[in-house]
Amino acid sequence: MIEHVINQRQRDLGAFVVGRVLPSAQRRMVGPYIFFDRMGPKQIAAGLPREADIRPHPHIGLSTITYLFDGHITHRDSLGFEQAIQPGEVNWMTAGRGITHSERFEHLRSHGGPLDGVQAWVALPEEKEEREPGFWHHRADALPEWRDSGIHGRLIAGHLAGLQSPVETDSPQFYVHWQLRAGTRISLPAEYPERAVYVASGEVELDGQRIEPGSMAVLVSGKPVTITAIGDAVVMALGGEPLGPRYIDWNFVSSSKERIDQARADWAAGRMKLPDLDNREFTPAPPRFGKEPEARR
Template structure:
């Protein structure tokens, strides 16, 4: 049964628009998933201006998960990583006590082409919020894949129905990409108390209720759900165990308002190291606290 349907809202990151789903006024977090942006779909012409890039910016208290349907993004961070991500791969960055990174559309700038994907943030649980920052990349051959009964896809993170992803999760959760052919049905078990289904494309019914593309259906606990594709569809399902109350301010997530104040002060004072291979410029600290300034993703 569906508790709530969240429609994505268009947001500008300066040179690139996204469809923001989480956080939402009536539902801030699903399991540990506190942020969910659809990047695209877009079609870039060669010569894309650099203003479309996401300049170096900081995070604390979370992990970012980048997953693409189309295109390529170059990731650089303050632990020394430089990693392009392509469709079906996962860039997993744990901020913990603090990390900075940039995301640049270098291939699209040179060649043009499509861009479409999801960036999600996972709030770290109590006792793990201040872990050392780290970065992992998982190729398409490393993620569990499935293709049966008209349902294909990959398990991006966590575990679901006895299958486990190698991604470095810090709390019980799941995150899956399903591709459904017309008439196919996927079953989402009730093994986690908080779950949601995002429809990236296609006509889909969740437990008999139609959910439009660009929308997320938050599910009631305790009962398995059925996703029925009325035509070709792409669906992302996610959720897990709750991590407790979390505050989000700009790109910072924490169980402590004081910790967020400290992170803001550290960024404003230049105490957070910039990415090793991208340290010429950065996003300045937004001027307001508590006014939900747009995250840089």
């Protein structure tokens, strides 16, 4: 039932360390999901330096999803949106032909507190890679939820088991958050050819195989899988229809290397508009060190 297990690797973003799961050597994408970073869990002291913030930076060819278990982040983008992100809510930003945004920890800087969540990227279908950019925010109570004998589920995006999230997507997919009490079981149906289960906390068994916290189990296609919580656990599951190979270079995703080259040139030349409410600094693109962008699949 399990194709392989990916253990998250620590990645230092400067003043902040994340657990990176996708892309990995074992698996580049799961359905359209091409990037999966765990932020935290971390206790932030008041007075966090501004260097910890994610300064304005660009994207093309993807949608980003910021989803928090705990904490507070402020989003600002080049479409003029400013939005606080709180636990259980969904910030869905579609870059398309190009967008810039920042993610600031201003509330935590002032008050301190916990921070824990996931940022994922969804690659766009080729025919939609150059679509108009957009931003949507969805409150937690706007998302489909279900509770049953120690199980609390929330459908973040897409369609699963007869439920449909209001979050707009550009290809068939699903993304779900489960909170499981010890001893409970839930089945993930075989609705999509590519699926994966990430254990955020606690420990679970997938059809008898233990999966530790911080690990993602990529599942065999075509078969439902049963998830059993050994203790109280938090689990994310995601997947969908595959899109074909994609190149990923820094914050850019595309089916074309030439398009990524153009995006790098546009950012370096200042041709990508900065967020209206956060335009006094930006993140320079890192050097490639002579490497071509790599196709992810």
